Amino acid sequence: MVAADALQSEHRLIVAGSGGQGILTFCKLLCSAAVQEGRNVTYLPSYGPEVRSGTARCRVIISPETIHSPLVEEPDSLIVFNQSSYDRFAPTLRPGGLLLVNSSAVEAEEGGAAKVLALPATDLAAEMGSVKVANSILLGAFVSATGVVSEESCLDALTEHWGRRRADMAELNVQALKRGAELVVESATAPLKGRKSV
Amino acid sequence: MTAKQGEQEVATPIYRRPPALLDVLTHYCPGCGHGTMHRLLAELLDEMGIREQTIGVAPVGCAVVAYDYLDIDWSEAAHGRPPAVATGLKRIHPDKVVFTYQGDGDLASIGMAETIHAANRGENISIFFINNGIYGMTGGQMAPTTLIGQKSSTTPGGRDAEDTGYPIRMCELLNQLEAPAFLARGTLTSPRRVRETKRLMKKALSYQMEKVGFSMVEVLTSCPTHWRMTPGESLRYIEQTVSRVFPLGVIKDVKAAEE
Amino acid sequence: MDPSTGVGAKVLTSGNEAAAEAAIRAGCRFYAGYPITPQVELMAYMATELAARGGVFVQAESEVAAINMIYGASAAGARAMTSSSSPGISLKQEGISYLAGSELPAVIVNVQRGSPGLGNISPAQSDYYQATRGGGHGDYRTITLAPATVQEMCDLTYLAFDLADNYRTPVIILSDGMVGQMMEAVSFDHLPEPSPPPKPWALTGTPGRERNTVVSFRLTPEDLAELNRRLQGRYADICRNEVLYELAGPEDADVLLVAYGTAARICRQVVERPPQALPFKVALLRPITLWPFPGEALAEMAERVKGILVVELSAGQMVDDVRLAVEGRCRVEFFGRMGGQVPTASETVERLVGLFA
Structure with a gap:
């Protein structure tokens, strides 16, 4: 469900991992969904010389207002796909912000000021048939946890994206996104924390 | 033969300026090959009826103001870049005839990359490559086509292969590529050679009009001024020496290969 | 050019792709380029879209060949464009000088990266001198447009084609890696159908008219002086007619920020929603045309403020133009980041407070 206040306020996030983990696709889909909902976005990738591996990170701002600086100094949410990204960016998270980690690859510390949501996305994705959909699992979880955009807009963006590129991957990504969203709802009574807590 | 004209008897002209050749004095030195080459081009533009659909690209070098001599649309190009400029022109006007007119420094030294890649793309243009083995306009420096032992202001003791490498045979070099349709070399040392060169140039332009593809005609010409020879001596030098290094004839003709 | 206006047919697009799409909509018929980060998306978009929509795409063998292909296509009468990033733009300078000398329109996009030399692929604004002073040899200028948003990558690229044709001059889009790589929601639907002016000077073959020549060569000093006088007259017209800038913030500001492109976005953040409270009022003047x-x-603003802080992703280049315009009317300070670093809004506030509080 999309909370009314989520639509009214600005949300700044950093998504980071290694190249090939679908970091940029995660952000592109999130931004497409937000644009579809009539909001402003900035999507600022850090581009490296590597095509595979290396670091991939993207700063995203979603806002009802005009966005000036696209830099994100203190993110409201941090989504990390690997350990080095966690180590680097966790200290920048706004107090009370959301830390969403791929616990298949990240050992997140207990405690701290953040709300921690840990999903073993890579393992779950492998169970579903392809590690490549780990990013869709985390996207579903992020959207469900924050309501920054609606799950429907996200599904539309995802279907459109994969439909144009690899139609055979579209359905699996849809399932992955839904899975991620469900896991967050299920965890609402028992908060997820730490490694492999689902 | 004579004809009556009033009281005066005048000779019936056996030489006329082709209409495409503008009635101006050229700046070329006595014995330079550019004059003959311009005339051959003008004759072909008229004979083939393509003067009004042809765009020329002039080089940097002695022929820099070739656009002052032929009555067609012309573009200049930065030194060595005529094939790139011609690419832009031809891609916008695929049904016009586009040619470049380039010397050896322009085509085979500073513009080597543009030459090779235009040829390799099979751009449907014609290049007329005037090879006199010297930088003429700047005062007689070594060109990429200067012969071993040939003196120039930058090879005062004669070109030394150990120091400066060897003369580049452009037709043979381009013949390593798949795309070119027609590559040939002629010269202007005798009326027979001039007629043969004109035939090669005509073939190049015809192939372009038939959209057969990239064509280049290299023409060995003289530079009596910087070769420090009389015009007669320089023609003999081409026949006896230069054409041994740069063999005359058709190097590649895709249509002949088909036949 | 506010990205928040005109909700509707907006699409999520990168700056590089927005420039390419706008060029096609502006009637660009010819593009030639050479791969270089961070502008490759522009070239790839052209490879797919321009060819599919009736134009010509050529992957050139070099930056030098690309700019000279543009020269040929423009001489042929077509709207033509190339793009590159800093080192590649350096290679194109001879060709840009020839375009200026031959009075040929062309649009050249520079998605600037860290320099000098090979530098790096991060955003920078260190090609300001090169873009605004002509860049190559000779007494010429190039209109230089500085987009700050992805929407402006679209709108200013479209405008560049009109300016190039109207003044028969090359126009530079001086972008950077951040604006080029960034994605924002962009509208293209407001762009009108292009209406390029007639080009009686173009090379089209000669039926029914005198022959045309497109040349910059003038052997006699008198003739070359005449060409230069004509160019300078045109540049004076451009300075009179084509200046674009944006003012933001309170009219009674104490301190004026001056910045363009990416740096201007950071400064606008400081003006509109500063991360820390400021003890004085701050406004922003954002040049959209860097030349003119x-x-x-700026001179007018300098009469009213206590001081000016120029912010650039460079060691300080535009600050020279600011000082020339201000002529000592007020204090002019500089804050810059080099090497591909981008200053944050917080850092900018700190510098402002340190200098002017």
Whole structure:
């Protein structure tokens, strides 16, 4: 469900991992969904010389207002796909912000000021048939946890994206996104924390 | 033969300026090959009826103001870049005839990359490559086509292969590529050679009009001024020496290969 | 050019792709380029879209060949464009000088990266001198447009084609890796159908008219002086007619920020929603045309403020133009980041407070 206040306020996030983990696709889909909902976005990738591996990170701002600086100094949410990204960016998270980690690859510390949501996305994705959909699992979880955009807009963006590129991957990504969203709802009574807590 | 004209008897002209050749004095030195080459081009533009659909690209070098001599649309190009400029022109006007007119420094030294890649793309243009083995306009420096032992202001003791490498045979070099349709070399040392060169140039332009593809005609010409020879001596030098290094004839003709 | 206006047919697009799409909509018929980060998306978009929509795409063998292909296509009468990033733009300078000398329109996009030399692929603004002073040899200028948003990558690229044709001059889009790589929601639907002016000077073959020549060569000093006088007259017209800038913030500001492109976005953040409270009022003047430079507007502002802080992703280049315009009317300070670093809004506030509080 999309909370009314989520639509009214600005949300700044950093998504980071290694190249090939679908970091940029995660952000592109999130931004497409937000644009579809009539909001402003900035999507600022850090581009490296590597095509595979290396670091991939993207700063995203979603806002009802005009966005000036696209830099994100203190993110409201941090989504990390690997350990080095966690180590680097966790200290920048706004107090009370959301830390969403791929616990298949990240050992997140207990405690701290953040709300921690840990999903073993890579393992779950492998169970579903392809590690490549780990990013869709985390996207579903992020959207469900924050309501920054609606799950429907996200599904539309995802279907459109994969439909144009690899139609055979579209359905699996849809399932992955839904899975991620469900896991967050299920965890609402028992908060997820730490490694492999689902 | 004579004809009556009033009281005066005048000779019936056996030489006329082709209409495409503008009635101006050229700046070329006595014995330079550019004059003959311009005339051959003008004759072909008229004979083939393509003067009004042809765009020329002039080089940097002695022929820099070739656009002052032929009555067609012309573009200049930065030194060595005529094939790139011609690419832009031809891609916008695929049904016009586009040619470049380039010397050896322009085509085979500073513009080597543009030459090779235009040829390799099979751009449907014609290049007329005037090879006199010297930088003429700047005062007689070594060109990429200067012969071993040939003196120039930058090879005062004669070109030394150990120091400066060897003369580049452009037709043979381009013949390593798949795309070119027609590559040939002629010269202007005798009326027979001039007629043969004109035939090669005509073939190049015809192939372009038939959209057969990239064509280049290299023409060995003289530079009596910087070769420090009389015009007669320089023609003999081409026949006896230069054409041994740069063999005359058709190097590649895709249509002949088909036949 | 506010990305928040005109909700509707907006699409999520990168700056590089927005420039390419706008060029096609502006009637660009010819593109030639050479791969270099961070502008490759522009080239790839052209490879797919321009060819599919009736234009010509050529992957050139070099930056030098690309700019000279543009020269040929423009001489042929077509709207033509190339793009590159800093080192590649350096290679194109001879060709840009020839375009200026031959009075040929062309649009050249520079998605700037860290320099000098090979530098790096991060955003920078260190090609300001090169873009605004002509860049190559000779007494010429190039209109230089500085987009700050992805929407402006679209709108200013479209405008560049009109300016190039109207003044028969090359126009530079001076972008950077951040604006080029970034994605924002962009509208293209407001762009009108292009209406390029007639080009009686173009090379089209000669039926029914005198022959045309497109040349910059003038052997006699008298003739070359005449060409230069014509160019300078045109540049004076451009300075009179084409200055673009944006003012933001309170009219009674104490301190004026001056910045363009990416740096201007950071400064606008400081003006509109500063991360820390400021003890004085701050406004922003954002040049949109870097040449012609909005010197008159700046001189006027300099009468009213206590001081000016120029912010650039460079060691300080535009600050020279600011000082020339201000002529000592007020204090002019500089804050810059080099090597591909981008200053944050917090850092900018700190510098402002340190200098002017």
